[in-house]
Amino acid sequence: MSIIDAHQHFWWIAKRKRPLPPLFGDRLARDFTPDDLLPELRAAGIDHTLLVQSLDDYDETLQYLDIADEYAFVAGVVGWIPLADEAACARALDTLTRRPKFVGMRHLIAYEPDAAWVLRTNVLTSLGMLAERRLVFEAIPINQQQLDAVIEAAQRVPDLSIVLNHLGRPPVPEHGWEPWASQIARAAACPNISVKLSAGGDLVARWQWSTDALRRYVDHVIGRFGPDRVMAASNWPVVLLGGNFAEVWRGITDLISALKTAEQAAVLGGTAQRIYRLGDR
Numbered sequence: 001m002s003i004i005d006a007h008q009h010f011w012w013i014a015k016r017k018r019p020l021p022p023l024f025g026d027r028l029a030r031d032f033t034p035d036d037l038l039p040e041l042r043a044a045g046i047d048h049t050l051l052v053q054s055l056d057d058y059d060e061t062l063q064y065l066d067i068a069d070e071y072a073f074v075a076g077v078v079g080w081i082p083l084a085d086e087a088a089c090a091r092a093l094d095t096l097t098r099r100p101k102f103v104g105m106r107h108l109i110a111y112e113p114d115a116a117w118v119l120r121t122n123v124l125t126s127l128g129m130l131a132e133r134r135l136v137f138e139a140i141p142i143n144q145q146q147l148d149a150v151i152e153a154a155q156r157v158p159d160l161s162i163v164l165n166h167l168g169r170p171p172v173p174e175h176g177w178e179p180w181a182s183q184i185a186r187a188a189a190c191p192n193i194s195v196k197l198s199a200g201g202d203l204v205a206r207w208q209w210s211t212d213a214l215r216r217y218v219d220h221v222i223g224r225f226g227p228d229r230v231m232a233a234s235n236w237p238v239v240l241l242g243g244n245f246a247e248v249w250r251g252i253t254d255l256i257s258a259l260k261t262a263e264q265a266a267v268l269g270g271t272a273q274r275i276y277r278l279g280d281r
């Protein structure tokens with residue numbers, strides 16, 4: 001079985017302007033490269049990763065695809081394309097789908113002033129193009145309104161595979177539960193939505209990694225979605241704001257340790273392999 005870390009990033013500060021959220025301070029204001037990550041992957045027994053966009057920048061996507069060609073451990077790239085411009089989206093897809101490791105795209109909806117941005121007519125049209133090409137759309141909602149919009153988008157484009165990043169942003173620092181728990185149940189009712197078992201930057205920037213604190217949220221997600229729609233993901237290097245790679249990956253494996261062997265295998269690689277069609281493109 002191939003172990004897959006379904007969410008990580010690289011960046012070089014001098015190559016591309018990178019406005020980090022004020023909440024992060026300057027803790028991530030340095031380069032994070034494949035050679036930095038590779039020893040961590042080897043120590044954790046991880047075979048492959050999914051390299052996910054960190055900027056709404058088409059050039060970064062091209063750079064990531066070149067990195068994936070150079071480093072075999074990168075099994076797929078989740079890039080960025082201009083969903084709000086249907087013609088430009090179609091042109092980008094024509095180019096990117098020639099690259100076998102291009103498996104999907106993400107837009108940083110958290111930074112859109114309009115919480116329902118994904119429901120705009122032009123965006124939905126572009127999402128339909130992704131669905132036609134069997135590409136994944138990754139969503140990173142950080143509040144109730146954004147998650148509601150993503151759920152509605154899943155209902156409007158039922159052939160589109162949508163992956164919620166970072167457990168749909170559970171209210172861990174606040175020790176909260178609702179409305180997140182009910183929204184997760186609604187999301188799970190959409191068969192085209194899957195979830196990454198990971199912690200987002202707005203969470204870890206103000207919270208030290210705690211496997212125990214995450215447990216009830218992870219249990220709820222797995223209970224609703226099932227292991228076949230949940231995938232393990234580190235969110236390196238962002239997760240370094242709250243812990244180191246080794247403890248985070250140990251925590252993830254501990255959180256699924258009560259599952260059956262086949263279910264653990266799904267979360268640790270099988271789900272990502274299937275959802276992103278890794279190696280099939």
